[in-house]
Amino acid sequence: MRYISTRGGIEPLQFQDAVMMGLARDGGLLLPQTLPTVDTEVLDRWQHLPYQYLAREILSLFIDDIPQADLEDLIERAYASFAHPQVTPVTKRGDVYILELFHGPTLAFKDVALQLLGNLFEYVLARTGGFMNILGATSGDTGSAAIAGVRGKNKINIFILHPHGRTSPIQALQMTTVLDPNVFNIAVRGTFDDAQSIVKAIFNDLDFRDRYRLGAVNSINWARVLAQVVYYVYAYLKLRKLGSGSVDFSVPTGNFGDIFAGYVAKTLLPAGCIHTLILATNANDILARFVSQGDYSRGQVQATSSPSMDIQIASNFERYLYYLRGEDGAAVKADMEGFAATGKLDLSAFTARVAQDFRSRAVSEEETIATIGAFHREHGYLLDPHTAVGVKAALDLREPSRPVVCLATAHPAKFGEAVTRAIGSEPPLPLALADLANRESRCVVLDAEVETVKEFVARNGLQ
Numbered sequence: 001m002r003y004i005s006t007r008g009g010i011e012p013l014q015f016q017d018a019v020m021m022g023l024a025r026d027g028g029l030l031l032p033q034t035l036p037t038v039d040t041e042v043l044d045r046w047q048h049l050p051y052q053y054l055a056r057e058i059l060s061l062f063i064d065d066i067p068q069a070d071l072e073d074l075i076e077r078a079y080a081s082f083a084h085p086q087v088t089p090v091t092k093r094g095d096v097y098i099l100e101l102f103h104g105p106t107l108a109f110k111d112v113a114l115q116l117l118g119n120l121f122e123y124v125l126a127r128t129g130g131f132m133n134i135l136g137a138t139s140g141d142t143g144s145a146a147i148a149g150v151r152g153k154n155k156i157n158i159f160i161l162h163p164h165g166r167t168s169p170i171q172a173l174q175m176t177t178v179l180d181p182n183v184f185n186i187a188v189r190g191t192f193d194d195a196q197s198i199v200k201a202i203f204n205d206l207d208f209r210d211r212y213r214l215g216a217v218n219s220i221n222w223a224r225v226l227a228q229v230v231y232y233v234y235a236y237l238k239l240r241k242l243g244s245g246s247v248d249f250s251v252p253t254g255n256f257g258d259i260f261a262g263y264v265a266k267t268l269l270p271a272g273c274i275h276t277l278i279l280a281t282n283a284n285d286i287l288a289r290f291v292s293q294g295d296y297s298r299g300q301v302q303a304t305s306s307p308s309m310d311i312q313i314a315s316n317f318e319r320y321l322y323y324l325r326g327e328d329g330a331a332v333k334a335d336m337e338g339f340a341a342t343g344k345l346d347l348s349a350f351t352a353r354v355a356q357d358f359r360s361r362a363v364s365e366e367e368t369i370a371t372i373g374a375f376h377r378e379h380g381y382l383l384d385p386h387t388a389v390g391v392k393a394a395l396d397l398r399e400p401s402r403p404v405v406c407l408a409t410a411h412p413a414k415f416g417e418a419v420t421r422a423i424g425s426e427p428p429l430p431l432a433l434a435d436l437a438n439r440e441s442r443c444v445v446l447d448a449e450v451e452t453v454k455e456f457v458a459r460n461g462l463q
């Protein structure tokens with residue numbers, strides 16, 4: 001398997017090089033040259049596999065430059081840190097299935113990929129020698145999961161930008177109370193979009209990137225998306241075992257990484273196994289407008305009770321666009337340059353095609369809080385606000401004849417304020433979060449400027 005750029009400007013790469021490159025050097029995103037597919041006989045074989053074995057089977061379709069035994073070891077160690085033996089269990093509540101993705105060390109779905117990615121970086125560096133400086137942007141969850149994946153690792157420093165005061169207090173503490181000397185938290189005075197565009201601008205300075213050997217932990221890194229494909233297939237197989245041949249998924253969406261993994265899973269499985277991907281947004285609804293009307297136009301970022309989805313520029317959208325544009329890198333490049341200049345893309349010509357993959361719903365604040373409250377009352381199950389956005393969309397858009405699986409992307413205790421508003425009391429804090437507020441924390445606050453951040457990385461980065 002080789003990897004190419006959505007903008008067509010690089011030579012095909014092997015998987016390990018793709019992981020280390022992160023953002024393609026032509027400014028695009030990396031994708032497999034062809035998306036693999038499997039048939040129902042393969043599904044019969046996969047049907048009863050534990051999560052780790054299924055992960056090995058799926059990852060092997062995309063990776064041919066890591067020996068099987070090494071890949072097995074990387075996977076085994078990644079998921080040993082999860083609190084649930086099934087890694088991502090599925091439970092049924094009322095009319096929907098819930099795919100719980102929050103049993104990793106930082107209690108959000110990001111752990112599924114970032115525990116693996118931390119091990120992959122270490123594995124590649126052990127073979128190639130040298131060092132790396134990871135540079136990432138977070139609206140709250142990627143940051144702590146990435147830090148947990150690489151804290152204390154040799155030859156790796158990590159710099160994480162988060163929007164100052166715009167994550168939940170617990171999300172901020174999960175990052176800033178990690179005091180390992182290789183961890184640097186930067187709160188930028190701006191939004192997540194500002195932080196993400198600074199990170200991309202720094203990656204696009206190729207001299208700087210090469211000098212500091214920058215690595216990416218955001219879902220611009222293909223390994224992030226790949227690891228997330230596994231839980232869609234795992235959940236699908238669980239429902240197949242119960243007799244459902246065709247399933248929908250509802251995905252709370254911000255940066256389009258998780259739902260793009262769903263698209264890869266949909267393509268991987270035989271036609272119809274994954275019928276529809278329900279794209280659920282909060283008030284930051286650019287992606288919902290894209291699905292319903294082909295209107296991909298940026299608005300002002302609005303602060304909501306699901307802060308990790310307070311995003312207007314969804315970096316992974318470019319990967320889906322590549323397929324919409326018939327795998328034409330030049331067309332994608334022109335689109336993305338147009339969007340960067342005007343903040344708009346008219347994709348209304350594609351709405352019929354998009355409807356074959358996605359349906360969408362933007363969920364308001366009131367609906368989010370009401371959904372947490374109602375689900376708790378009716379099913380005794382506490383949703384976090386991001387998951388509630390997905391559940392509300394699923395309840396509104398589901399087809400009664402087809403099961404729908406809602407991705408539970410974070411633990412409710414990370415968002416105490418929203419949960420308290422919904423149910424009238426604080427969610428109980430799991431052990432991992434219990435004493436965060438009493439710990440020492442470390443973070444610098446910087447202006448949202450490329451040069452300021454570069455200067456900080458240059459001063460503190462490995463060289």
Ligand SMILES: Cc1ncc(COP(=O)(O)O)c(C=O)c1O
Binds near residue numbers: 109142255309409
């Ligand atoms: C809890 C939670 N839910 C949903 C999302 C949205 O996922 P994505 O950005 O991959 O669309 C995020 C952020 O990524 C998140 O942290």
Ligand SMILES: N[C@@H](CCOP(=O)(O)O)C(=O)O
Binds near residue numbers: 220
């Ligand atoms: N919601 C994310 C935003 C970054 O997304 P990523 O999947 O590209 O890392 C977060 O929690 O930081």
